[in-house]
Amino acid sequence: MSYLSWSNLVVGYPNKKSLTNPFSGEITFPGIYAIVGQNGCGKSTLLKTWLGLIKPLKGSVLFHDAPIPTAHNISQGIAYVPQFHAVNRYFHISVCDFIKQGKGPHYHFTQNDHQEIINLLSEWQLSGYENRSFHELSGGQKTRAMIVRAIISKPKMLFLDEPLASLDVCCQQQLMDTLEELAQEHKVCIFIVDHHLENFKSYITKKISFTRKHDQEISTVVL
Numbered sequence: 001m002s003y004l005s006w007s008n009l010v011v012g013y014p015n016k017k018s019l020t021n022p023f024s025g026e027i028t029f030p031g032i033y034a035i036v037g038q039n040g041c042g043k044s045t046l047l048k049t050w051l052g053l054i055k056p057l058k059g060s061v062l063f064h065d066a067p068i069p070t071a072h073n074i075s076q077g078i079a080y081v082p083q084f085h086a087v088n089r090y091f092h093i094s095v096c097d098f099i100k101q102g103k104g105p106h107y108h109f110t111q112n113d114h115q116e117i118i119n120l121l122s123e124w125q126l127s128g129y130e131n132r133s134f135h136e137l138s139g140g141q142k143t144r145a146m147i148v149r150a151i152i153s154k155p156k157m158l159f160l161d162e163p164l165a166s167l168d169v170c171c172q173q174q175l176m177d178t179l180e181e182l183a184q185e186h187k188v189c190i191f192i193v194d195h196h197l198e199n200f201k202s203y204i205t206k207k208i209s210f211t212r213k214h215d216q217e218i219s220t221v222v223l
């Protein structure tokens with residue numbers, strides 16, 4: 001069974017030029033897949049298309065051989081860490097409640113769940129911030145809270161959009177070690193868009209590369 005597959009996929013925005021040539025691919029084993037390419041080529045757009053947040057201009061995406069769940073049921077095995085500034089800065093919710101959203105709206109929290117959150121807050125240096133408003137956090141703290149929210153959701157697939165950019169060197173290392181553990185021990189399939197992966201080449205299972213000629217706006221994507 002494949003984790004994710006796509007066929008003749010073209011990504012982009014309605015009434016705009018396509019960002020990619022049609023491309024097909026399949027991910028059949030867990031690992032850390034790095035999506036790389038120059039600024040503005042469409043990496044984040046591809047991530048959002050895979051997540052079902054943007055419709056493909058052409059082609060299809062399958063998640064576990066079925067259509068990708070919509071944005072409304074995205075907690076079903078799929079976690080997303082967007083760029084921290086993409087999260088509404090007027091988002092008035094406590095850090096703790098924000099993290100708990102990772103379990104979905106109807107989840108009944110046990111004592112063990114609360115303990116897991118306390119441990120993760122401590123691991124990610126967010127202890128003492130749990131009752132603060134999410135929008136008051138710094139960029140790096142927001143990213144760390146989103147990572148904790150993703151971890152508690154116990155995802156089968158995890159998508160991260162430039163998480164390293166807002167993290168200090170220590171937290172970058174912590175994140176990559178965590179991703180490696182999720183991929184190897186929990187068989188999570190991880191997709192990461194980032195310009196800071198040079199120091200973490202050994203962690204990457206495979207690259208998904210956008211390339212385009214300097215005089216063209218459309219990319220060819222190779223897995």
Ligand SMILES: Nc1ncnc2c1ncn2[C@@H]1O[C@H](COP(=O)(O)OP(=O)(O)OP(=O)(O)O)[C@@H](O)[C@H]1O
Pocket residue numbers: 013016019037038039040041042043044045046
């Ligand atoms: N909502 C939108 N509507 C129309 N065009 C958009 C929208 N969001 C992004 N774009 C355009 O689509 C192109 C690809 O954007 P995208 O954010 O996917 O690039 P990226 O490869 O992730 O870039 P970077 O490395 O700079 O983060 C850019 O030219 C951008 O201006």
